[in-house]
Amino acid sequence: MxxxxxxxxxxxxxxxxxxxxxxxxxxxxxxxxxxxxxxxPVYRKEVYIQIQEENKEALNTQGIDALKKLLK
Known part of the structure:
Protein backbone atom coordinates (compact mmCIF):
# COMPACT_ATOMS: atom_id res chain seq x y z
CA MET A 1 0.00 0.00 0.00
CA PRO A 41 -16.76 2.60 -11.89
CA VAL A 42 -16.05 4.20 -8.52
CA TYR A 43 -17.58 2.60 -5.40
CA ARG A 44 -17.24 2.93 -1.67
CA LYS A 45 -15.52 -0.26 -0.51
CA GLU A 46 -18.52 -1.52 1.49
CA VAL A 47 -20.75 -1.13 -1.58
CA TYR A 48 -18.19 -2.88 -3.79
CA ILE A 49 -18.00 -5.83 -1.39
CA GLN A 50 -21.80 -6.08 -1.31
CA ILE A 51 -21.96 -6.08 -5.12
CA GLN A 52 -19.31 -8.82 -5.29
CA GLU A 53 -21.20 -10.97 -2.76
CA GLU A 54 -24.48 -10.53 -4.65
CA ASN A 55 -22.74 -11.44 -7.92
CA LYS A 56 -21.31 -14.61 -6.38
CA GLU A 57 -24.74 -15.54 -5.01
CA ALA A 58 -26.39 -14.95 -8.38
CA LEU A 59 -23.72 -17.01 -10.12
CA ASN A 60 -24.22 -19.88 -7.69
CA THR A 61 -27.99 -19.73 -8.14
CA GLN A 62 -27.70 -19.65 -11.93
CA GLY A 63 -25.23 -22.52 -11.84
CA ILE A 64 -27.61 -24.69 -9.82
CA ASP A 65 -30.52 -23.88 -12.13
CA ALA A 66 -28.42 -24.69 -15.22
CA LEU A 67 -27.30 -27.97 -13.63
CA LYS A 68 -30.92 -28.90 -12.86
CA LYS A 69 -31.88 -28.26 -16.48
CA LEU A 70 -29.06 -30.46 -17.71
CA LEU A 71 -30.06 -33.30 -15.40
CA LYS A 72 -33.71 -33.28 -16.50
Whole structure:
Protein backbone atom coordinates (compact mmCIF):
# COMPACT_ATOMS: atom_id res chain seq x y z
CA MET A 1 0.00 0.00 0.00
CA UNK A 2 1.20 3.47 -0.85
CA UNK A 3 0.52 5.97 1.96
CA UNK A 4 0.52 9.66 1.06
CA UNK A 5 -0.02 12.81 3.06
CA UNK A 6 -2.24 15.44 1.42
CA UNK A 7 -3.69 18.72 2.64
CA UNK A 8 -7.01 20.34 1.78
CA UNK A 9 -7.23 21.20 -1.94
CA UNK A 10 -4.28 18.96 -2.80
CA UNK A 11 -4.72 16.07 -5.22
CA UNK A 12 -3.15 12.94 -6.61
CA UNK A 13 -3.34 11.41 -10.06
CA UNK A 14 -3.77 7.71 -10.81
CA UNK A 15 -3.10 6.22 -14.23
CA UNK A 16 -3.04 9.65 -15.95
CA UNK A 17 -6.85 9.88 -15.95
CA UNK A 18 -8.12 9.62 -12.37
CA UNK A 19 -7.77 12.59 -10.03
CA UNK A 20 -8.50 12.40 -6.30
CA UNK A 21 -8.74 15.76 -4.50
CA UNK A 22 -9.03 16.41 -0.77
CA UNK A 23 -12.04 18.73 -0.50
CA UNK A 24 -12.44 19.10 3.25
CA UNK A 25 -11.10 17.74 6.53
CA UNK A 26 -13.22 17.89 9.68
CA UNK A 27 -12.16 15.91 12.71
CA UNK A 28 -11.76 12.30 11.67
CA UNK A 29 -13.64 12.71 8.37
CA UNK A 30 -12.10 13.56 5.02
CA UNK A 31 -14.23 14.60 2.05
CA UNK A 32 -12.68 13.60 -1.26
CA UNK A 33 -13.59 14.36 -4.83
CA UNK A 34 -12.91 11.85 -7.59
CA UNK A 35 -12.69 12.73 -11.26
CA UNK A 36 -12.55 9.67 -13.51
CA UNK A 37 -13.75 8.64 -16.96
CA UNK A 38 -17.37 7.50 -17.03
CA UNK A 39 -16.37 3.95 -17.99
CA UNK A 40 -14.42 3.53 -14.74
CA PRO A 41 -16.76 2.60 -11.89
CA VAL A 42 -16.05 4.20 -8.52
CA TYR A 43 -17.58 2.60 -5.40
CA ARG A 44 -17.24 2.93 -1.67
CA LYS A 45 -15.52 -0.26 -0.51
CA GLU A 46 -18.52 -1.52 1.49
CA VAL A 47 -20.75 -1.13 -1.58
CA TYR A 48 -18.19 -2.88 -3.79
CA ILE A 49 -18.00 -5.83 -1.39
CA GLN A 50 -21.80 -6.08 -1.31
CA ILE A 51 -21.96 -6.08 -5.12
CA GLN A 52 -19.31 -8.82 -5.29
CA GLU A 53 -21.20 -10.97 -2.76
CA GLU A 54 -24.48 -10.53 -4.65
CA ASN A 55 -22.74 -11.44 -7.92
CA LYS A 56 -21.31 -14.61 -6.38
CA GLU A 57 -24.74 -15.54 -5.01
CA ALA A 58 -26.39 -14.95 -8.38
CA LEU A 59 -23.72 -17.01 -10.12
CA ASN A 60 -24.22 -19.88 -7.69
CA THR A 61 -27.99 -19.73 -8.14
CA GLN A 62 -27.70 -19.65 -11.93
CA GLY A 63 -25.23 -22.52 -11.84
CA ILE A 64 -27.61 -24.69 -9.82
CA ASP A 65 -30.52 -23.88 -12.13
CA ALA A 66 -28.42 -24.69 -15.22
CA LEU A 67 -27.30 -27.97 -13.63
CA LYS A 68 -30.92 -28.90 -12.86
CA LYS A 69 -31.88 -28.26 -16.48
CA LEU A 70 -29.06 -30.46 -17.71
CA LEU A 71 -30.06 -33.30 -15.40
CA LYS A 72 -33.71 -33.28 -16.50
Missing amino acids: LALTRKKNEALIINNNIEITILDIRGDQVKIGITAPKEI
